[in-house]
Amino acid sequence: MSRSKISILYLYPYEMNTYGDWGNVLVLQKRLEWRDYAVEVIEHRPGDKLTKRPDIIFFGGGQDSGQGLILSDLNKHARRLHDWINDGVATLAICGGYQLLGHEFITATGESLEGVGVFDITTRAESGRLIGNVVLTSDEFGTVVGFENHSGRTYLQSGMKSFGGVEKGGGNNGEDKKEGILYKSAIGTYLHGPLLPKNPQVADWLIARALGVSNKELVQLSDRFVDQARAVITAR
Amino acid sequence: MKRLRNSLGIAAGKATGRTMKILGRTSTALPGYVAERIGNEPLKHYLHNRKYAKTILVTGTNGKTTTTMLIASVLRAAGYEVVNNGSGSNLTRGVLTALLNDAREGDKSTLLLEVDEASMPAVCAATKPDIIVVSNIFRDQLDRYGEVDTTRKLLEKALDLAPEAELVLCADDPHVVRLGSGEGRSVTYFGLNAPGLKALSHDHAGDVPVSPITGSPLTYTHRYFGHVGKYQAEDGSFKRPSPDASVEIITNEQSAQIVTLKLRGVEHPVVIRSGLIGTYNTYNLAAALAVGMSCGLDMSLIVEALQQKNTAFGRQETVYFQGQRCQFLLIKNPTGFNQVIQSFFQKQATAPVLIVINDNFADGKDVSWLWDAALEDLSTTGRIVVSGSRAYDMALRLEYAGKDCEVIEDPMEALREITAESVDEVFILPTYTALLDLRKQLSLKLEHSV
Numbered sequence: 001m002s003r004s005k006i007s008i009l010y011l012y013p014y015e016m017n018t019y020g021d022w023g024n025v026l027v028l029q030k031r032l033e034w035r036d037y038a039v040e041v042i043e044h045r046p047g048d049k050l051t052k053r054p055d056i057i058f059f060g061g062g063q064d065s066g067q068g069l070i071l072s073d074l075n076k077h078a079r080r081l082h083d084w085i086n087d088g089v090a091t092l093a094i095c096g097g098y099q100l101l102g103h104e105f106i107t108a109t110g111e112s113l114e115g116v117g118v119f120d121i122t123t124r125a126e127s128g129r130l131i132g133n134v135v136l137t138s139d140e141f142g143t144v145v146g147f148e149n150h151s152g153r154t155y156l157q158s159g160m161k162s163f164g165g166v167e168k169g170g171g172n173n174g175e176d177k178k179e180g181i182l183y184k185s186a187i188g189t190y191l192h193g194p195l196l197p198k199n200p201q202v203a204d205w206l207i208a209r210a211l212g213v214s215n216k217e218l219v220q221l222s223d224r225f226v227d228q229a230r231a232v233i234t235a236r
Numbered sequence: 237m238k239r240l241r242n243s244l245g246i247a248a249g250k251a252t253g254r255t256m257k258i259l260g261r262t263s264t265a266l267p268g269y270v271a272e273r274i275g276n277e278p279l280k281h282y283l284h285n286r287k288y289a290k291t292i293l294v295t296g297t298n299g300k301t302t303t304t305m306l307i308a309s310v311l312r313a314a315g316y317e318v319v320n321n322g323s324g325s326n327l328t329r330g331v332l333t334a335l336l337n338d339a340r341e342g343d344k345s346t347l348l349l350e351v352d353e354a355s356m357p358a359v360c361a362a363t364k365p366d367i368i369v370v371s372n373i374f375r376d377q378l379d380r381y382g383e384v385d386t387t388r389k390l391l392e393k394a395l396d397l398a399p400e401a402e403l404v405l406c407a408d409d410p411h412v413v414r415l416g417s418g419e420g421r422s423v424t425y426f427g428l429n430a431p432g433l434k435a436l437s438h439d440h441a442g443d444v445p446v447s448p449i450t451g452s453p454l455t456y457t458h459r460y461f462g463h464v465g466k467y468q469a470e471d472g473s474f475k476r477p478s479p480d481a482s483v484e485i486i487t488n489e490q491s492a493q494i495v496t497l498k499l500r501g502v503e504h505p506v507v508i509r510s511g512l513i514g515t516y517n518t519y520n521l522a523a524a525l526a527v528g529m530s531c532g533l534d535m536s537l538i539v540e541a542l543q544q545k546n547t548a549f550g551r552q553e554t555v556y557f558q559g560q561r562c563q564f565l566l567i568k569n570p571t572g573f574n575q576v577i578q579s580f581f582q583k584q585a586t587a588p589v590l591i592v593i594n595d596n597f598a599d600g601k602d603v604s605w606l607w608d609a610a611l612e613d614l615s616t617t618g619r620i621v622v623s624g625s626r627a628y629d630m631a632l633r634l635e636y637a638g639k640d641c642e643v644i645e646d647p648m649e650a651l652r653e654i655t656a657e658s659v660d661e662v663f664i665l666p667t668y669t670a671l672l673d674l675r676k677q678l679s680l681k682l683e684h685s686v
Binding site: 014015017018019020021022023026027030063064066068069132133147149192193194197198224225226228229231232 | 440443444451603604605606607608626628
């Protein structure tokens, strides 16, 4: 039996796509399809219209040049994205996408790029990059593993909840032992890897939010290789 | 003092190389490393008074080793001695090692080096090259380089340090073409005119290039792989240059391809029959041919040299294990992986495949690149076995690509298993250190280009 179609809005798939981030979209799509949901991935490129409220939003990381290509389009749609995320649309934003959902990003040259402003964060670029394997722990997701590679230092405003506490790695800024943000049904994070293949609990949390069900109501999947793939990172 | 330290470093490096030779070991980086630890800029110091008939550098993300090997074959056919680093050891220490191990110089000697993008500025400054070849610029080990733009800027910096060098550039990669825009620079372009060739449907490995002049997006009439193809800026400010050496026809035969090229200003086409398969190798052949042209060599001599049996370290190298024919296809980044898929694993493929993924420094510690490779397009009726320190990451990737695979963590055990059954051929796709390990365990002699 096929149920209603789930839509995934994939923001700037060509401009903001590095470190295999698109794999997150693949994981969301497959885990829905394996549970008999039909999935529609809507690729949004600069200049495209953005009208239909999606079930899930994905916004990946990009190079500086990629960010330059999308900024004016993002500003055009900022209000709508802001409202959707505030209204509880399941969202995953990685690295550049995470930064641009915040208030502002201050570049290495001191220029301020205005973000969507839905995440209560600010980011500034610094010369040293935080690069390496990361292990987080959180109440919602248990242990989360990934790989970070960023020069931006992000600071959560007071009262904002992080995606996880840093056990290993740099995290948001290399100082406060926090990584990412968890806001309503949205996650912002620096974790590549990509994030979702090795953290299916995070993928299923987003899916449950999108479907409006609890995690327990989701059909369990076999996930044959996940435990061993995670073990490689946590063992180091 | 600086000079003394450099001299000491070089002496120590040479001694290291000799010792390793006595011990029966081949040195690819250690002597250079030793010299670098003691000296300040030993490469520059060493090259200061040395003369070569030609100095040629080959760089870019993919194709360096094979292109270098092909150029070496052409230069040898023309009667030159070739001093080069044929094992893919292409950081400054590898370059220096090659030089410390091979002291030949003079009118009959050429210096031919494949150089890692990050080492290009230092190597350009030290060698003062006559010709620089750039194959393509793709994502590769981003944990080491940061971003693709960073790689391009590194190469721009390197080229600024070699203002006299003639450039041999791939016309089909806009990131590479940007490098040729310097004033008064002599550039030879090579490229591909293959309307029938299409990128894999799940090719995510390209980056969106823009016009370097206006920032306008590029549109493609043909896309061969990644961001390589025929393109022009939407606002007309930038377009693919017409190649001086253009591949026009590719015909595939059993374990060979016939490549027909058109050369600017030459009436008759040039035909090369090569054992090197795949689109990426047509680029390597065209690049080597263009270098031969730049050196003013006779075309029939160039063609003959390119047709010789040429295989580089781990690139389409054939070995026999338990009597079973196996072919190594090195994979290092999404584009390289995609090209292997495009060339060897399309619809009719039946060969079993062993994929070995390590994440040592030389492989890149970040394995996210596996998700940028088009595993969805990998097609074979043979079994798929995955191995290496990140075997389970590969297995996970294949699971989401809808491909069934088995995990055998130990690479030698996996190799024994996949060669147990007799078939025409087994393909082994290792990352760089996985290739080194397997070759070592197979006790293969390190043989480079002939």
